[in-house]
Amino acid sequence: MKTELYLPVTVPLIIYFYYIWNFMKKIGLLCCLALFGSQAYAVTNAPLLSKGTSEVGVQGNLDFDYADDYLFNFNGSYGFFVEDNWEIGGKLNMSLSDNVEQYQLGAFTEYNFSTGSQWVPYVGASAQYAYGEAWNNDASGFNFQMAGGIKYFIHPQVALSAEVNYSKATDDIYANGEGKAQDDKTQILFGTRFYF
Template sequence: MKKLLLVAALLSLSVNGFAALLTQGTSEISVSGVWDFRSINKRLIDAEIFYGYFIMDQIEVGPRASFTDDDLHRAWSIGVAGEFNFDLSELEIVPEIVPFVGASLSVAGASLEIPTTEEEKQDDNGLNLGLEGGVKFFITDNLAISTSLSVDACTGKIYADEGELKNTDSRLNIGMRYYF
């Protein structure tokens, strides 16, 4: 019985430890890569960095920048993003798992070398709106691995999709997040 109480006490401490990281005043650095579902060229480099600051418990905002290159398609974006993190600790669910939803607004541009009916190289840019939903898996008190599904829509046609230029994109993100 004493061992059971000790385990329960340790688990309750871990719940408070993980929940404390998502409180007002905490900062986050996030670095992620992307596996694109339908890239034109099978080799894809896609990196994104985000600095978030928790303005309220569970709510963070901050700047986000990304860069994509797969030899034929080069794209960039810079803007702001926000996330809401769901606190499941009171539901007695595993405290290391934190679901989240997010949104971003950015200026984005692309240089595309794709044979089209208009010309072989196109440059475009526009305003980009992104929506994201995913899960953070805390592996230590201040380090989490995240995975999410994101959908983006842009006023310009900047996304390469199976040989066509489109203004929407969906992808699976995998990243690392550090809290301090």
């Protein structure tokens, strides 16, 4: 009797794990190809992170699990490499939804860790003047941000990026997912960087 009860459950689980196993083998193969492909890339195409290079970046995300049903975050930046791998510049951040508007304008610095491949990890910091309005309440102050991420160069002058950053403000300029004001925010952003 017990085997009849568990049989309908175990067969789909076995099939499910079989497909997961095959999927993971394919992912492993792709990772190996990317690793060996990056070595060939490094020999011929070094990312453009040298002194005197300029960078224009756009990043963003869209949060559908928010009090307003959505929150759109957008960051734009322009930077200049003052030394190899070290960049300083300006940035503009904004977050928008039906009841929330947040704007930040300031300066940033970023250090890139050259790896000899198209994968380049980086860390950064910024200071910005920030203004936020949420559900007819507004606040302004200074915002300080720490960031870390990785860039993947698809061309020596174009990189895709993924970043996690933490922001701390001097006032409650951010609105959390429940619509309450707070002075800090953590987010994950995806973007593209252009070098010239």
